[in-house]
Amino acid sequence: MAQQKKMVEEITSMEEDFAKWYTDIVKKAELIEYTSVKGCMVIRPYGYAIWENIQRILDGMFKDTGHENVNMPMFIPESLLQKEKDHVEGFAPEVAWVTHGGSEKLEERLCVRPTSETLFCEHYANIVHSYRDLPKLYNQWVSVVRWEKTTRPFLRSREFLWQEGHTIHATAEEAIEETERMLNVYADFCEKYLAIPVVKGKKTESDKFAGAVSTYAIEALMHDGKALQAGTSHYFGDGFAKAFGIQYQSRENKLEYPHQTSWGMTTRMIGAIIMTHGDNNGLVLPPAVAPIQAVIIPVAQHKAGVLEKARELQERLKASHIRVKLDDSDNSPGWKYSEYEMKGVPVRIEIGPRDIENNQCVLVSRHNREKTVVSLDELEHAVGEKLKEVHDALYKSALENRERRTYACTSLEEITKTLEEKGDGFVKAMWCGDEACEDKVKEVTGVGSRCIPLEQEHLADTCVCCGKPAKYMVYWGKAY
């Protein structure tokens, strides 16, 4: 128990210092390790296994919606990056430049891709000629680089892993439909697999992706009341097609510009999981992406029959496709309890001599430490049900946190006062659509526009800032 106590003491509590609590978990749960490459990190096996589960599920959802994976070069020649004006303005200030190959200076600088629209456009120009070539529904799983000044593991790093979907369509309608479809895929993924409730919405003009006609996003609220953008989906219209000279012969034999989209989700989702479900004992993982869904801890494992029974349970659960681990190391059960709580394993299974006598074991949920005694005859079913229960409970609790921290306000004063009294959260308030008001809300209250939610509410007739007629209800917040 001395060891157990020691481990728990090692994490800063989130009430004391949320940022420190976060980095403590990231390190102690062995998700990452720092490197001498500034702003970049090692994703360790336990962290990467979460990402592999995210990849597997999302990739399945992309394939079910007709997408195919491809792989583009990691470099973009400077002249190619410059072809679309808004795009280069948005990204050039934050790219890494390759200037030499071996000992030779390159004739043209190459940037390490910050995103790959320009490469996809060049490719489309080569392969799209007729309406028969459309649509192309592509995705790639790669890493990208953005030269950020301040970085934090998973949330903002100079290199991060992501998927970037890129599609091209004959008509604007089809492309808009795709943009919305992928926003919904992201929202479904967050809610059904990560147990993270999200708000679907549109970004304001000032917050759009560089080169997009419109950017949609899903926004989640973290434990500390700050917002996290969890995925984005962009509609490009035919702007990129015009800049890159992509044209196709229509059914009516006319030369037309196609319409494009792109959408992405990143390793930042691991940060979102930590800050949505974690607690002062460590990580809490949603069962769908947990590398270990259930850990078996034998009690009094030196006694005859205990390890054998534990191994039997392990085999049974494996056979029912539950990701299970048996910890038969020499560490004490108490130490193991802390260890797997730190690692956020959703369900712990305790089995000792008395349990075996009674043909039972004890299931303990990670998030609330609730204990359930179950008959060994019903083990597979009981663990399966418990995992579903845990998912539902995590989702419910995250939703409650968000609702408790979402404040409808009708004046700047009310926003300031509410945030002071209740702490950070989402502020719902009306907006006239004027960028000057958007800036002023941020300046005065500290919260920026997160999105114009697809589900609009009518809170007032006028803009929270200028008093002119309101166009939209906006979610405002401080963001990661």
Place this chain on the structure above:
Amino acid sequence: MAQQKKMVEEITSMEEDFAKWYTDIVKKAELIEYTSVKGCMVIRPYGYAIWENIQRILDGMFKDTGHENVNMPMFIPESLLQKEKDHVEGFAPEVAWVTHGGSEKLEERLCVRPTSETLFCEHYANIVHSYRDLPKLYNQWVSVVRWEKTTRPFLRSREFLWQEGHTIHATAEEAIEETERMLNVYADFCEKYLAIPVVKGKKTESDKFAGAVSTYAIEALMHDGKALQAGTSHYFGDGFAKAFGIQYQSRENKLEYPHQTSWGMTTRMIGAIIMTHGDNNGLVLPPAVAPIQAVIIPVAQHKAGVLEKARELQERLKASHIRVKLDDSDNSPGWKYSEYEMKGVPVRIEIGPRDIENNQCVLVSRHNREKTVVSLDELEHAVGEKLKEVHDALYKSALENRERRTYACTSLEEITKTLEEKGDGFVKAMWCGDEACEDKVKEVTGVGSRCIPLEQEHLADTCVCCGKPAKYMVYWGKAY
């Protein structure tokens, strides 16, 4: 049929121009597309789907042998690359250098990883302290960059996709065992899944990986008699550990240096598949990695019931986990036959009105166009068996090609004469172990040492070059 003829005409025959035949297939089977990024390529959906199958199978083999996936940064600071002398000498001349982040010049140049030993070593130094921390059995799936002067799709490109395994062990014995284990995993993978027979061997001193004590490789022989290195496995001893200051406390409480390995396989395997199995009608894919294992082509599909029946077959094969595609497009059956021959789909299923009447369909193997009429009642079984047959036939034919083109020689004159008469291939000849002789064999005969095979044969007592006592039998050849 006009269209069918056109497609076949479009590929250069391999007898006419092997290099052109290769690039024709790569393009016409839609595996890749060129880009404006010199020496880099787009891997298109059909090519990437082959890689996904390779990844899935290999990743399973790695996990079955206890390995875990991680992710390292893509950049290596110059000072880190320089820590191991041989390693930096080998790689520095061919790396891409990042010198600027945004508009600022970096204090220290970063290279884009050509391989990640140095990053793994830095990480080990952080996390390995005690014998209890060993071994670490890691792997990552990433892309790497080597600034090659001349490039060819899949075979040699400036950026390529690969997996790199990196492991660290308490003892030399364990590390050597791991090096050999992974060589065997690669050989098994090539033979059982890609139907490519390989020679397992050790590289000579001059051909070792930069920084390795010894390098093992598997070598395959292509249609044209040239060798292709298909995978390598390196034993590092404690050289990297000493250079990076990695030490651990042993069970006996002594400070020891651990021993390391690394091993890799790349997208070049797609090139190996093309040049081992392809023919003058296009690609021929081994069933285990074919994106489409069976394509259903309806004959007279406008006739009542044909498409319905074709869809029923598709559903049945899908349910038996066969990767099946139904092509119900407006193209003629003849055009479709050529199309899927070009794409190397192992089995074609023809179904027309008369077949339906007789409760049968026709299976056609891609590699030999052999037709088998099968009862629809036995469809799943018949297709499954046919796929196994195809694998075995591809392997057998590749092995026959290699055996036909492997020549045992006992003098330099015999080597030259044999290669002139019979064409390129593997030359088996004895060697004294002296680098001067190795160089001279290449200079005089044009073939370099490929490997010292693990299965040695005694062809003569003396070196093929100098006449001094022979130490090894070596495979020599021209290589990709």
